[in-house]
Amino acid sequence: MQKFNRIVVFGVGLIGGSFALALKHGGCVREVIGVGRRRETLERAQALGIIDGIGSAASVASADLVLLAAPVAQTETLLRDIAIHLQPGTVVTDAGSTKSDVVLAARAALGDKIGQFIPGHPIAGREQNGPDAALPDLYQGKKVVLTALPENAKDCVTKVAIAWEQCGAIIHRLTAEEHDAVFAAVSHLPHLLAYALVDDIAARDNAERLFQYAASGFRDFTRIAGSSPEMWRDISLANRPALLAELDTYTAQLAHLRARLAASDGAGLEKIYGRAQAARQAWIAAIEAAEQARADEQGGD
Amino acid sequence: MQKFNRIVVFGVGLIGGSFALALKHGGCVREVIGVGRRRETLERAQALGIIDGIGSAASVASADLVLLAAPVAQTETLLRDIAIHLQPGTVVTDAGSTKSDVVLAARAALGDKIGQFIPGHPIAGREQNGPDAALPDLYQGKKVVLTALPENAKDCVTKVAIAWEQCGAIIHRLTAEEHDAVFAAVSHLPHLLAYALVDDIAARDNAERLFQYAASGFRDFTRIAGSSPEMWRDISLANRPALLAELDTYTAQLAHLRARLAASDGAGLEKIYGRAQAARQAWIAAIEAAEQARADEQGGD
Numbered sequence: 001m002q003k004f005n006r007i008v009v010f011g012v013g014l015i016g017g018s019f020a021l022a023l024k025h026g027g028c029v030r031e032v033i034g035v036g037r038r039r040e041t042l043e044r045a046q047a048l049g050i051i052d053g054i055g056s057a058a059s060v061a062s063a064d065l066v067l068l069a070a071p072v073a074q075t076e077t078l079l080r081d082i083a084i085h086l087q088p089g090t091v092v093t094d095a096g097s098t099k100s101d102v103v104l105a106a107r108a109a110l111g112d113k114i115g116q117f118i119p120g121h122p123i124a125g126r127e128q129n130g131p132d133a134a135l136p137d138l139y140q141g142k143k144v145v146l147t148a149l150p151e152n153a154k155d156c157v158t159k160v161a162i163a164w165e166q167c168g169a170i171i172h173r174l175t176a177e178e179h180d181a182v183f184a185a186v187s188h189l190p191h192l193l194a195y196a197l198v199d200d201i202a203a204r205d206n207a208e209r210l211f212q213y214a215a216s217g218f219r220d221f222t223r224i225a226g227s228s229p230e231m232w233r234d235i236s237l238a239n240r241p242a243l244l245a246e247l248d249t250y251t252a253q254l255a256h257l258r259a260r261l262a263a264s265d266g267a268g269l270e271k272i273y274g275r276a277q278a279a280r281q282a283w284i285a286a287i288e289a290a291e292q293a294r295a296d297e298q299g300g301d
Numbered sequence: 302m303q304k305f306n307r308i309v310v311f312g313v314g315l316i317g318g319s320f321a322l323a324l325k326h327g328g329c330v331r332e333v334i335g336v337g338r339r340r341e342t343l344e345r346a347q348a349l350g351i352i353d354g355i356g357s358a359a360s361v362a363s364a365d366l367v368l369l370a371a372p373v374a375q376t377e378t379l380l381r382d383i384a385i386h387l388q389p390g391t392v393v394t395d396a397g398s399t400k401s402d403v404v405l406a407a408r409a410a411l412g413d414k415i416g417q418f419i420p421g422h423p424i425a426g427r428e429q430n431g432p433d434a435a436l437p438d439l440y441q442g443k444k445v446v447l448t449a450l451p452e453n454a455k456d457c458v459t460k461v462a463i464a465w466e467q468c469g470a471i472i473h474r475l476t477a478e479e480h481d482a483v484f485a486a487v488s489h490l491p492h493l494l495a496y497a498l499v500d501d502i503a504a505r506d507n508a509e510r511l512f513q514y515a516a517s518g519f520r521d522f523t524r525i526a527g528s529s530p531e532m533w534r535d536i537s538l539a540n541r542p543a544l545l546a547e548l549d550t551y552t553a554q555l556a557h558l559r560a561r562l563a564a565s566d567g568a569g570l571e572k573i574y575g576r577a578q579a580a581r582q583a584w585i586a587a588i589e590a591a592e593q594a595r596a597d598e599q600g601g602d
Contacts, residue, residue: 123516143514172514185502186515190522192558193494195577200554201486202580211584213444213473214487215424220521221491225581229574233567240562247559251552253501257493258548261541266534273530276496279503280526283512 002162004029008055008063010078012036012045014126015095016069017134020050022167025136033059036070045131057081060090065163068094073234075102079109079117086113093120093160097183098238099147099176115151118160119176120144121183122169127226140168141294147176184242189250191232192243194225303463305330309356309364311379313337313346316396316423317370318435321351323468326437334360337371346432358382361391366464369395374535376403380410380418387414394421394461398484399539400448400477416452419461420477421445422484423470428527441469442595448477485543490551492533493544495526 007023009016012034023029034051036042042054060066060082068078075096086092092110096102099119106117124142126133144164148157161171174182201210236243260268308324310317313335324330335343335352343355361367361383369379376397387393393411397403400420407418425443427434445465449458462472475483502511537544561569 123514145514182507182511182514185511186519190498190519192562193498193555194522195574196554196558197491197494197551198577198581199573200551202576206483207580210483210486211580211587213424213446213483214584217525218487218491219585220524221495222577222581223521224518225574225577226585227578229571229578232574233571236562236570237565237567240565244559244562247555247562250498250501251555251559253497254494254548254552254555257497258545258552261493261537261545261548264538264541266538269537270530270534272500273496273526273533275503276499276523276526277528277530279508279512280499280523283515284520284527286512 001028002159002166003027004064004163006031006033006063007163008033008035008059008066009051010035010066010068011070012042012050012134013069013130014128014133014138015122015124016067017045017048017050017131018124018136018138019067019069019095019122019163019167020045021134021136022139023163024049026166028163028166033063035059041131045134048131048134050131050134058085060092061085061087063090065159066090066092068092068096071231071234072096072098072102072238076105076109079106083110083113086110086116088116090116091156091159092117093146093163095120095122096238097121097187097235099145099179101238103147103149103176114149115153116156117149118152118157119147119149120160120164121147121179122164124169137168139164141291142169143172144169145172145174145179147174147179180239180242181245184239184246188235188239188243189246191224191227192236192247193250194222195232198222198225302329303460303467304328305365305464307332307334307364308464309334309336309360309367310352311336311367311369312371313343313351313435314370314431315427315429315434315439316425317368318346318349318351318432319425319437319439320368320370320396320423320464320468321346322435322437323440324464325350327467329464329467334364336360342432346435349432349435351432351435359386361393362386362388364391366460367391367393369393369397372532372535373397373399373403373539377406377410380407384411384414387411387417389417391417392457392460393418394447394464396421396423397539398422398488398536400446400480402539404448404450404477415450416454417457418450419453419458420448420450421461421465422448422480423465425470438469440465442592443470444473445470446473446475446480448475448480481540481543482546485540485547489536489540489544490547492525492528493537493548494551495523496533499523499526 007029009020020032032051033053033055034042034045035055045051094102102119107114110117122144124138308330310321321333333352334354334356335346336356337343346352395403403420408415411418423445425439
């Protein structure tokens with residue numbers, strides 16, 4: 001087993017805290033140092049056993065591995081802060097929801113140390129935030145996408161991959177551009193669409209009546225519009241080109257559907273609805289089969 | 302308590318079956334007759350105790366109340382079939398998701414008996430269908446919208462309202478036009494948007510990869526795209542003018558958001574996202590308060 005001597009986590013909330021807890025519970029790390037802007041949060045994380053000590057940017061000098069799990073808008077500043085302290089044996093990774101912008105920021109901040117930075121994105125979360133929301137099994141069975149750079153030595157990538165695997169995650173590899181295109185389609189666009197619908201309705205004179213009759217379908221459709229506006233502002237801007245492209249594709253699809261509806265083309269509408277229903281059912285079936293296979297595997301251990 | 306002697310239900314699946322079960326469990330009806338296209342379904346409903354007998358259009362002659370809970374596309378045909386059998390003391394209602402088209406169909410089919418038809422829409426459902434999915438408490442605490450006509454005598458509307466109240470439902474009153482505009486915004490449009498997104502993604506060359514990374518946000522957002530394509534084709538066509546208007550409003554909202562994103566206007570995006578988040582949180586809080594009030598009331602009975 002790969003055992004880390006010292007890990008430094010910037011941001012000790014849900015994402016960074018769960019990473020630290022998973023590795024500590026698995027006995028995979030000797031010491032976790034937390035760094036953050038709010039002393040209170042760091043002290044809370046220490047009281048919860050998420051971190052063993054509170055550090056600063058300089059703490060990375062003696063670290064095997066550094067995880068950036070602070071809000072993504074801070075990435076470049078944090079990388080600039082740690083750059084001068086970074087020793088050759090240390091790998092740095094992050095947990096941001098967008099990757100092309102993080103790579104740009106990392107290149108600017110780290111210069112010729114860029115080879116030590118392996119961009120990552122754990123696909124996990126929950127509604128709550130902060131150290132109290134952190135769970136040792138948050139990443140169990142979840143995907144972590146690593147978007148390694150040409151400059152990354154293979155053993156650096158492996159070190160980060162093993163840390164996430166020790167958290168129970170399944171490693172996927174994409175380029176930063178592939179990652180951003182995929183998540184623009186299946187995550188960033190739906191968030192924008194949900195925000196747009198709720199704001200559209202909330203702005204009307206009869207908003208109260210409209211919300212009064214909104215039922216469970218509307219509730220599920222708009223659940224993601226309950227997400228943090230600041231976080232999604234940052235993600236939208238960070239992944240702007242891919243998100244604009246997705247929005248244009250979707251708008252064209254809506255125009256196509258509108259034409260079918262305007263022409264009272266029932267067969268045309270049913271075809272689109274039917275294809276969507278079939279695709280979604282196949283997707284859900286695949287998820288359920290994968291979950292079952294994982295459960296069977298664990299049962300057989 | 303208003304007790305019905307004989308109720309005839311066209312369509313003995315989830316909606317019609319749950320209505321019958323609720324009234325029977327409450328002792329509010331002496332006899333329920335089921336009518337439908339498939340003998341097998343009617344026999345199953347009888348075996349489940351949902352109906353007491355199997356009838357035909359002519360059965361309405363001796364009924365106090367008739368509920369149409371068959372697919373909405375059949376409404377006009379069914380009304381034509383029963384028109385000649387309809388006696389002055391009988392009231393007819395329906396459970397269709399759109400109302401203006403039902404009113405048109407009813408006027409055409411019933412002629413001068415239109416006063417006996419009180420259009421309705423129970424806002425309740427579940428994923429399953431058919432008699433086996435019927436539940437006596439499906440309507441408990443749910444809304445039923447009645448869109449009464451100028452021709453409806455007050456006591457006819459009251460009779461239908463009481464039947465739904467005996468099922469545990471809360472009666473709301475709107476005009477057919479108000480109803481269709483409201484549901485175009487909070488139900489029909491979201492369905493169309495969810496179908497559009499899933500079909501858009503399913504049609505791509507890299508659809509498999511995209512679905513692979515779709516997570517719980519996408520799952521909830523697209524849940525309603527798992528709905529019946531035939532049913533939603535019919536609803537889309539039946540509520541075409543209102544749905545087209547909603548689609549145009551939404552497309553304009555997307556264009557507005559796109560302009561903010563294209564201009565990298567973070568403050569503008571955050572404002573829209575923030576308004577949406579606040580509106581949704583207020584809505585969810587209102588739902589939870591109403592649920593709590595209902596629970597308290599029932600606890601105090």
